[in-house]
Amino acid sequence: MKKVEDYVRSIPDFPEPGIIFRDITTVLQDPDGLKLAIDGLKERLDGVDFDVVVGAESRGFIFGAPLAYEFGKGFVPVRKKGKLPCETVSAKYDLEYGSAEIEMHKDSIKPGQKVVVVDDLIATGGTIEAAIKLIESLGGEVVKVLFLMELAGLNGREKLKGYDVESVITYP
Ligand code: 5GP
Structure with missing residues (x-):
């Protein structure tokens, strides 16, 4: 019986020399991989x-939406700057490689809503730290942070201290 980690493809030197990219397309394209x-x-x-799932663009959408559907909850996207059409809140953050800005619609989370945050992978933790700032600025309460994969060596969890963080696969 295969495990979900058996479906992840590791690509050395992508997108930069020295980075091992954990590619989930090989998980998604296989019915057993996707189910696992x-x-x-x-x-x-x-x-x-919880009341709502928040997923980070773009791979957080792939995993967040089916979870929301499964539990009968709504799904809210965190998007890269300039993609959302209505009034937004935004946060800048540093990436493992480069920097970025993310946004959420101002009316996407109601004060007091309990939020589960989902992404495919935690590296430095910067993306989800910024997403949590946005959720909390809208009055949401983050009750769980879920990743398919965690790069433990980059200590992303340090940035998410105090939150309930879980990952399905942990890489050293
Ligand atoms: P962080 O903000 O934690 O440093 O980086 C996490 C973000 O970068 C996630 O949104 C994730 O999709 C992306 N990311 C960084 N490295 C990888 C990787 O090796 N594989 C995948 N699938 N995503 C990555």
């Missing part, structure tokens, strides 16, 4: 009381 990935995330939400 969604089920692995899903079981970490069993018994969690």
Whole structure:
């Protein structure tokens, strides 16, 4: 029986020399890989009381939306700057390689809503730290942060101290 990590393809030197990119397209394109990935995330939400799933562009959409559907909740996208059509809040942050700015619609989270945040991977933690800032600025309460993959050596969890963080796959 294969595990979800068996479906992840590791690409050396992408997008820059020295980086090993964890490619999830090989997880998604295989029916068993896709099921293992969604089920692995899903079981970490069993018994969690929440109202909405927030997913980070773009791979957080792929995993976040089926989880929201599965639990009968809504899905809210965190998008790169300039993509959302209505009034937004935004946050700048540093990436593992480069920097970026993300946005959420101002009316996407209601004050007091319990939020589960989902992304494919945590590296430095900068992306999800910025997403959490936005969620909290809108009055949301982050009850869980879920990743398919965690690059433990980059200590992204340090940035998310105080939050309930879980990953399906951990790389050293
Ligand atoms: P962080 O903000 O934690 O440094 O970087 C995480 C973000 O970068 C995530 O949105 C993730 O999609 C992307 N990312 C960085 N490295 C990788 C990688 O090796 N594989 C994948 N799939 N995404 C990565």
